[in-house]
Every structure is written in structure tokens, then in C-alpha cells.
Amino acid sequence: MENSVGIVKLEYAKFSQATDIIELESGQKLGPITLAYETYGQLNAEKSNAVLIVHAFSGDAHAAGYYAGAEKPGWWDDMIGPGKAFDTNKYFVICSNVIGGCLGSTGPSSINPLTNKPYALEFPLITIADMVKAQKKLVERLGIKKLLSVCGGSMGGMQALQWVALYPEMVASAIPIATTLKHSPQQIAFDEVGRQAVMADPNWQQGNYYEHTQPERGLAVARMIGHITYMSDESMETKFSRRLKDEAYSFSFASDFEVEGYLRYRGDSFVKRFDANSYLYITRAMDYFDLSDGKLFSKPEKVNTKFLVIAFTSDWLYPVYQSKKIVRALKHNNIDVTSCEIKSTYGHDAFLLEVKEQSRLISHFLKGVYLNGK
């Protein structure tokens, strides 16, 4: 528990007024909405030290600290806490979940107030912009007019970019990590394979599985594919090589290789915490994400958001060149930007694992933004 924010609790922000209804990018409306979130540290009197952490595809609002009785901390505990990159002695850190998810926020597994049954596929399609619109309500409810920073990796990076595209005046700085300005055909392709795996499972039942078991096999296969894309050839070699679980081949289709066992384990544990329909909705939201061709800065006013763009050399899911395209868009708009390609063998997972280098960049970058704003 050293340098930890300690015991934390998941909070729920409920938006149930008529004015809280969100007009979605699709033209449909969504409300009432619940957004799950956690906070760490203290908001200062000027409310100028708030940092919003936004999570990756399957992440949740539990970024740091421990739930009472839990052994494992939140997913970015190495980065958030007293004296860490997001220093909770200085900053008020918020981690918000996304709409469309299944980890405390309104999504396809939530109860539709019109039918008193889970939405399932009645839930409207959502986009990254819709997720950010919901988060803006949370930030405003917490009394914050301007965020010191919005930071996230992967899909979190897309949300960070989307925050700047929608509300540049509310974001003093943005830290998009291992992400892209638009989902590429390769990324869409992997998402589509995952969705097809879910929908091909007979238990999926056109999404109406909530009274039965969810399409576990399909969802597990989707997750296994995902995990392959999060690693690199080199990290898989280091982690598994061709090592066998037992001493010899079984000459069957049991999981002989350690890598098979790992993927099966990951798939099986994922289905216990994640909703198959949320898998469909959130991957779709990522596929629709496209802030290229000037859409990042579509507003007429000059954007003063400072940027720190981080990529990892072995990340082939969100390769370095995609971060470079973000940087190019920033350069064309005369935005202050710092970029770094961190040398790493971990592949896309690096944003969760390369703590030392990211901490060095983020702690100093944030300090500069904070002092500048004073």
C-alpha cells in the first residue's frame, strides 16, 4: 500500500433530468444516464488541479487504489498516487467509465426505463463523442470548469482527443497515449472479427441473452484475438516462447503450449466481467472514430490546449506512425506539442507497463501545465 491512494470506492453519477438527455451522434437520444467514476486526491479551492483519466476499451473507472478487501489495485495504480506521475498530493484525479459499457455506467445491459428490461440491441449505437458528452456532464457536476489534463491510452487516447475536438476551452492539456486520429482498416478488421465471434455464438440470441447465459465462447474468442493484438512478437517470445504446459505434446487439441493456456485464461476471465453486447457497442464506437482531416480542430477559435503524445515502438495495433499523424495535425494548427516514441518490447500493452518512462514525461509535463495556469 506504499504510495497508494488507499481504499477507494466506485461512485455513480446519475443524470435523470429531462435536460440531461444526450443527443447522440446518430441522432437518437439517450437518458437517463448513469456514469461510474472514482476520484483520488483533493480538488483545490480554485478547482484548477483536476485531471481526467479515461480508460481503454475494456477498462473501468477503478484506476487506482484498492477496493476494501481486494488484493489487486486499479489498472493504472503504478501511475496514480502520492508522488507518482499523476501525483495525488497535487492533483485531483478523476477516472470516468464510458456509456455503452457494463462496468457501472449505462449500456446495453442496463434496464431500459421504457420496458423495464435490459436494453440489449434496443440500446442506441454510441460514438466516442457521445462518451465524452456524458463525461462532460460528470466534470461539470464536480464543479470543474476547466480540466488541467485529459489523459488516456488506446481508446482512452481517442477520448482525450475527442475532448479537445468538442470542448477545447475546458482542456488545458491532453495526453493521448498509444492511440490514433482515426481507426484504420486493420483496427476495424480486428474489431469485426471479434464481433463476428460474439454474434456467431448461438447463445448470443440477437443480443437477448440476459435471462440466460451470455455468449461466453464467442466473447472469449474475441478477447483471445484482442490479447494477441496487445502483445508484440518479441513480448510473446519472451513470455511464452514455445514452452509447453506439460513435458510433452499431448497429440490432442488440449492447450499444450503456454501461450494457448494464457489466451484461454484471459478469454475465460474476461467473460466473467464483461458484457458481450457492450463488446459490440464499444468496438463499434472505436470504429466510427475519425478526427482526421481537420476534424480535431473544427472550431473557429484558437485552441490553447498543450499536448503530450506518447507512442511505443513495438505497438503494431496503434503504431507509431498513427501518433505521428496526431502530431502533424497539431503542428499544422500551431499547438504546443511534445512527443515521444518510447522504446519498448511490450507492444500495445506498453502503456500499462512502461511506468518509468511515462512517469518521467507525464510528471514534468503536468507540472509545466499546472505552473503555467497559475
Place this chain on the structure above:
Amino acid sequence: MENKQNQRLDHKFICDLVNPNSSVLDLGCGDGGLLRLLSEKKQISGQGVEINEQEIYKCVEKGLNVLHGDIDTELAEYKDKSFDYVILNESLQQVIHLEQVLINALRVGKKVIVGFPNFTYYKSRFQVFFLGRTPITAALPYKWYQTPNLHFLTIYDFKHYCSEKNINIEQTIYLNFKKRIYFFPNVFANTGIFQISQK
């Protein structure tokens, strides 16, 4: 160069050239020493470009904006006249497409400041002529098989190039490692600094 603990002589003279409150792009900014000096003394808004990952961390620790990338591509992506100054200090001789970089620097910056080691400094001449060895001096400190320098040019070469290409030379500063040199710089200066612009 010498006197690393204190201020570098080339940095001091480059800093003198730059107008206060201007915007500066420093290509090959290293650990950000020059950009920090310019921020402190001239309140510039600075942007660095550096290829070495470890130097990026040092720049960020100094609170500077820095891009991790190579000079050729990073420079080419800027719009015309994005900066008051583009600085190429001790980096021009290390880029592959030198002329392309110069042309782009003159496009992106209203003014360009170039600093490079002078190959015909008298100590270099001596080593080549009498010892028959590739020179090693304070400004050219590398052995022939370890040097990052791809181009070896002289102060005369650069002047000649500018007149041939119709580039305006606004200022010249010649240094050896202790002081400014005024006479026979192509012999007595180990470093040439030029402020140039498009005619």
C-alpha cells in the same frame, strides 16, 4: 563544446541574435540547453526536434516542447513561416538531405540560424597536412569511424553556397573555443554561425 558546466559560447552568441518574444524551432535541440537559455533570456516560445529518446526526457524535465523525430520529416510538415527563427546548431552537418533541410528551414522560418564546425580551422589543416590524419578538434571531436557528421564544410563553403543560391546572409559570427574571431575566420574559427533568410 568546452566549458560545458557554464554557458556554451555558441549558445550565448545565438541567444544574442534572437529577438525577444519570438517563436523558435530548434532542430536537433539535444537536451534543450539552448531552448532553455532562449526561454529564460529572450522569453521565446520554443519547439525542439530531437531524435534521441534520452534527450527527450531531459527536454521535458526542463519544461520544453520537444518532438521525437528526425529533422528531415519533422521540418517538412510545418507550414510556411511557422516560426520567427529556425535554428540548426551543430545539426546541419548530420542530416542526410542537407540541402533539402536548408530549403525547408528557409521556408518554415522567417530567419534561419545555422551553426557548424569549420573544417578548415587551422588545427584541422595542421592534422591533415602534416600528420595525414582526419582531424580531431574541439568542434570536430570524433574519430573518423565514429563520427555522426555526414558533411564536412567550411565557412567559405557556406558563404559561397549562400551567394550561389541567392540566400541572404544577415549576420555572421565566428568562434574558436574561447572567443569570437574577426580575422581570417576560415583559418582561425572552429565554428561558424550564420543568420540567413530568403531573398
